[in-house]
Amino acid sequence: MTKKGIDLIEKEFKEYVKKISAYNEALALIFWDLRTGAPKKGVEQRSEVIGVLSSEVFNMSTSKEMESFIAELSMEPLSETTNKMVQVCKKDFERNKKIPANEYKEFVILQSRSESAWEEAREKADFSLFQPYLEQIVAYTRRFVEYWGYEGTKYNTLLDMYEPGMTxxxxxxxxxxxxxxxxxxxxxxxxxxxxxxxxxxxxxxxxxxxxxxxxxxxxxxxxxxxxxxxxxxxxxxxxxxxxxxxxxxxxxxxxxxxxxxxxxxxxxxxxxxxxxxxxxxxxxxxxxxxxxxxxxxxxxxxxxxxxxxxxxxxxxxxxxxxxxxxxxxxxxxxxxxxxxxxxxxxxxxxxxxxxxxxxxxxxxxxxxxxxxxxxxxxxxxxxxxxxxxxxxxxxxxxxxxxxxxxxxxxxxxxxxxxxxxxxxxxxxxxxxxxxxxxxxxxxxxxxxxxxxxxxxxxxxxxxxxxxxxxxxxxxxxxxxxxxxxxxxxxxxxxxxxxxxxxx
Amino acid sequence: MTKKGIDLIEKEFKEYVKKISAYNEALALIFWDLRTGAPKKGVEQRSEVIGVLSSEVFNMSTSKEMESFIAELSMEPLSETTNKMVQVCKKDFERNKKIPANEYKEFVILQSRSESAWEEAREKADFSLFQPYLEQIVAYTRRFVEYWGYEGTKYNTLLDMYEPGMTxxxxxxxxxxxxxxxxxxxxxxxxxxxxxxxxxxxxxxxxxxxxxxxxxxxxxxxxxxxxxxxxxxxxxxxxxxxxxxxxxxxxxxxxxxxxxxxxxxxxxxxxxxxxxxxxxxxxxxxxxxxxxxxxxxxxxxxxxxxxxxxxxxxxxxxxxxxxxxxxxxxxxxxxxxxxxxxxxxxxxxxxxxxxxxxxxxxxxxxxxxxxxxxxxxxxxxxxxxxxxxxxxxxxxxxxxxxxxxxxxxxxxxxxxxxxxxxxxxxxxxxxxxxxxxxxxxxxxxxxxxxxxxxxxxxxxxxxxxxxxxxxxxxxxxxxxxxxxxxxxxxxxxxxxxxxxxxx
CATH class of the missing domain: 1.10.1370.30 (Neurolysin; domain 3)
Known part of the structure; x- marks a missing residue:
């Protein structure tokens, strides 16, 4: 690839990442607001907004566009920051791409239901109210681990999500x-x-x-x-x-x-x-x-x-x-x-x-x-x-x-x-x-x-x-x-x- | 178009509009937050987020997808709500589509600069600090009115944006x-x-x-x-x-x-x-x-x-x-x-x-x-x-x-x-x-x-x-x-x- 061609792709990649970053920022503000005093009656609709923005982030991180950015930029000598950006995006891409989009969506919906069930269960100190949800959450996560693959034990894959390299x-x-x-x-x-x-x-x-x-x-x-x-x-x-x-x-x-x-x-x-x-x-x-x-x-x-x-x-x-x-x-x-x-x-x-x-x-x-x-x-x-x-x-x-x-x-x-x-x-x-x-x-x-x-x-x-x-x-x-x-x-x-x- | 075909398009249109609506909701929360206590040092980056979300709304409202939703749904007998939705989107589409995307972007940037200039000018009670910005804002708006067209007088077009039908x-x-x-x-x-x-x-x-x-x-x-x-x-x-x-x-x-x-x-x-x-x-x-x-x-x-x-x-x-x-x-x-x-x-x-x-x-x-x-x-x-x-x-x-x-x-x-x-x-x-x-x-x-x-x-x-x-x-x-x-x-x-x- 010519230097000029790569410069342009790098620029577009950075713009693309900036957009993902902007959606993440909007999501963070929404989470802060939800926990600090958002009125109750607005919450249901706000969940829709979270769904739309999260899906957008998921879709952008697994898109064909992202795939080609990664393919084109991984091979080139770029600035250290760009290299790290590509690495981070690649990791996300590979992890997210392995999950079928519909399963991801089902899981996101399940998460919010499961949190509600947990809240009620904790209030009533009754595990049985939470058990069926937790079973599903665990089942999905076990399936995701299969999709992602693992080295050593399956739990390693989960550890790595929060602490890269930990086993x-x-x-x-x-x-x-x-x-x-x-x-x-x-x-x-x-x-x-x-x-x-x-x-x-x-x-x-x-x-x-x-x-x-x-x-x-x-x-x-x-x-x-x-x-x-x-x-x-x-x-x-x-x-x-x-x-x-x-x-x-x-x-x-x-x-x-x-x-x-x-x-x-x-x-x-x-x-x-x-x-x-x-x-x-x-x-x-x-x-x-x-x-x-x-x-x-x-x-x-x-x-x-x-x-x-x-x-x-x-x-x-x-x-x-x-x-x-x-x-x-x-x-x-x-x-x-x-x-x-x-x-x-x-x-x-x-x-x-x-x-x-x-x-x-x-x-x-x-x-x-x-x-x-x-x-x-x-x-x-x-x-x-x-x-x-x-x-x-x-x-x-x-x-x-x-x-x-x-x-x-x-x-x-x-x-x-x-x-x-x-x-x-x-x-x-x-x-x-x-x-x-x-x-x-x-x-x-x-x-x-x-x-x-x-x-x-x-x-x-x-x-x-x-x-x-x-x-x-x-x-x-x-x-x-x-x-x-x-x-x-x-x-x-x-x-x-x-x-x-x-x- | 078959009934089934239209039902599907209507469903997709509603999903599409829901997404625009979600972006608008995120923007509204950002505006509220900016005025009620967002920390100063976060504001510049938040403006980027506003830019990304606003552009997304603008792009979705003028997209080819929107164009074909409007074309396909305008001719069909649908529920009253869907009809009104189509009308609202059509008005937006026609208005926004006439503005070249780069001019819209320039105008958005100008708006935020102009607001800062106005703030300083008001503080110092010095119109000359604001005048060059206001001249540009007026020039853009006059050009937009030309793009949009007008009935009677040009100012009617601007009145209609806030009070549809007013002259x-x-x-x-x-x-x-x-x-x-x-x-x-x-x-x-x-x-x-x-x-x-x-x-x-x-x-x-x-x-x-x-x-x-x-x-x-x-x-x-x-x-x-x-x-x-x-x-x-x-x-x-x-x-x-x-x-x-x-x-x-x-x-x-x-x-x-x-x-x-x-x-x-x-x-x-x-x-x-x-x-x-x-x-x-x-x-x-x-x-x-x-x-x-x-x-x-x-x-x-x-x-x-x-x-x-x-x-x-x-x-x-x-x-x-x-x-x-x-x-x-x-x-x-x-x-x-x-x-x-x-x-x-x-x-x-x-x-x-x-x-x-x-x-x-x-x-x-x-x-x-x-x-x-x-x-x-x-x-x-x-x-x-x-x-x-x-x-x-x-x-x-x-x-x-x-x-x-x-x-x-x-x-x-x-x-x-x-x-x-x-x-x-x-x-x-x-x-x-x-x-x-x-x-x-x-x-x-x-x-x-x-x-x-x-x-x-x-x-x-x-x-x-x-x-x-x-x-x-x-x-x-x-x-x-x-x-x-x-x-x-x-x-x-x-x-x-x-x-x-x-x-």
Missing amino acids: VDVLDSVFSELRSRIVPLVKQIATSEHRPETGFLYKEFPKEKQHQLNLEILKQLGYDFKAGRLDETVHPFEIRINRGDARVTTRYDENDFRGAIFGTIHECGHAIYEQNIANELTGTLLDSGTSMGIHESQSLFFENFIGRNHSFWKNKFSLLKEYASEQFNDVTLDEFYRGINESKPSFIRIEADELTYPLHIMIRYELEKALFNGELEVKDLPGVWNEKYKDYLGIVPENDAMGVLQDVHWADGSFGYFPSYALGYMYAAQIKQAMLKDLPDFDGLLEAGDIAPIREWLNEKIHKYGKTKKPLEILKETTGEGLNVQYLIKYLEDKYKEVYKIK | VDVLDSVFSELRSRIVPLVKQIATSEHRPETGFLYKEFPKEKQHQLNLEILKQLGYDFKAGRLDETVHPFEIRINRGDARVTTRYDENDFRGAIFGTIHECGHAIYEQNIANELTGTLLDSGTSMGIHESQSLFFENFIGRNHSFWKNKFSLLKEYASEQFNDVTLDEFYRGINESKPSFIRIEADELTYPLHIMIRYELEKALFNGELEVKDLPGVWNEKYKDYLGIVPENDAMGVLQDVHWADGSFGYFPSYALGYMYAAQIKQAMLKDLPDFDGLLEAGDIAPIREWLNEKIHKYGKTKKPLEILKETTGEGLNVQYLIKYLEDKYKEVYKIK
Whole structure:
């Protein structure tokens, strides 16, 4: 092909991708709106709009035009960005093209029905209402895996969707190591005599004051309010609409301020990732976080390694007291720090503490793996769920709403997603360790309230690349090694032995 | 064509239209978001999204596919809804098809640049900053009119875009009649000795209390909060996203509560129209108000014929006092009524009172007519504007921000739009007169706070039809006659003679 011919095709390809990107942006805004206050009566029609725009994205990503862009541009030496764009589109094309269009459409419809069924089932704590939908969702997904093909085990194909390159072999190994070290620690804590005071956590903290505090903390962490906003929702989330518009939400409990503040700090980590992706990636499909795992590493870095750090609160404790009026007046910084780092087995994943959180993920991982590798059926999920909670955490949920029905992920077919949370946690610990080489006085920075060097380090090493680097590439370049669970284990052991005064 | 063939084409046509409708819905949500709090840094990229979606709508409305739908379905006996859909699409097709695609694209880009230039010019009160953009906008619009063709005068083509069927002949006649009766009344008022007390209007009314009052008033008027929401914006507006989602906004001035409350009631009228369009019109492009004029008739009906009515306040005065604390304690209902109905010449259209408002519109109408019928150039606009304000209202703006630069309409090329406001006002007065035949005790209903029969009457006669009836058809069927300016004249004369005690 002549240079001129290729230049023209490249230009057309970029225009084509910009259009896909525009539809995605419109969809993101619709999702944000649906969760932040869209009037009920408009929702049904809005679902039609989602259907039209999603189908358009699906159709464009599998079109003959896309096919020929990929064929013509894959062979040519182009700019690095264009190469990555072609790679991303090729992956999507190959994955989507294998699904018959009518099955994709049926699946999209099933997803929304299944989510409604799940909502009702969870409300009534009755798995049987959800079971038939989940069975269909699993059946479709199993069929899709057959279409897509797999290497090693079938579940690998699902893992790869959220964390490119991740496999059951890797996860089995790190999870087993992690589990073997966490479970004994959880048991030691259960019998420790040095339990933190926690009564002060549950005193009344008015919503409006919490809101003001959360805004201030976001500002101090470097969340850019010119490129985002904070709203209140039932389930907190971060959503990237474009790189200049990464919105966060939180939820206020007047009798436990922790949900809002740590939720906000968590979502802030996601948003700061998106807000700092290089401007030139706008509209290329490369202008968002590279994977769920790396994304979660940023949110957990902020939530845990910054937000639950002693030095951070040494700096922020007086600010907290300002907004909270009397609640912490008789509490020392150390008591506060130990209080917010209490660890105990609990039923609900999103409310779990740092130490037990990975166990919640491992349970889900094992169930998903068994479901897709042919060792478990949907009807047996509630029973096996409860057994595993007994086994890993020593507790049994009293009903399915507290158990197998608690998360929305399976209802919309997001199998393979959960492990990203634990991966992100391991990545975060590993990244923190690497950061210490450049910023050895990490704690001193937090104590001085000087977050900028930390944020800029993350911008430079991770954020700015968007999807131009794969997750394991980022990990390797940033930390000098592949996934290594030891950093997280050391962090948890050091921290919790100190909090619980375990020798 | 066989019946079966036509059925299939009709089905495909409806799917096609549903898709256009979905894009329009996404665009409407984007516009709402841009005005209610979208972060600044996301705006540039969002403009790209608007460009992509608008072009898609333009392309679909002028495509070969659309051409053949129209050709094949125009000749066949179909359901009334399908017939109307075809008519609406045909009108769009014929209008859009005549504009070369590249000129349309240039014009869209020019519009957004021109709006920015206008904003700066208004801020600096310097018409020269805006003039070159406005000259281009006018040049494009003049060329479009040539493409579109015209009957009678060129300006007719622009009028028809907002008010199908409206012509310069009709407007010249009603405006001249209206002007000949309003101007003497304005002069009588200027010399009246019976001036209303107005000091109490400007006392401090805290924003949060105003917000609560506005929510309550919306509720009592029958605004459906399950199909809408109230937000705060710099410029109040109503926007229909779909018929189950018609949002309103308002603006609070702590030293003049009128702006918010009357603005809210006005937007409520627009929203109640959209919320009550028949469900079966969803996704047909017929599921919104039939014209700007009829739309404005509904907002002005609510704002003036309900919201500035003595009986309405007889019912709501105690509610107002509840929210306003002390402000009205020493004010009688009659004083209040006269106060909110003060009339005096002023510069800013959107702040004008009921009586002088039509004069602001007539000035704009005459300028637009002269611009497009070749009797005026852009550079002469400020001078002629000021002359007309002197002539009609006896006042001369001290700068162009208070004068020719005050409205955004011309900046984005909305020529022919202004007359809709005055038409809507005339329609509203005429509709009110017709309503009295069915609801002779209109004032009694307001006094009892019983808005439902009034709202239902409007639902039944106007709202439910959406775009299935043309504006003049609605007017004729509802009032039994064509446009008749006498009802508005009588209303204004009766009301203002009473307020100002003119014999």
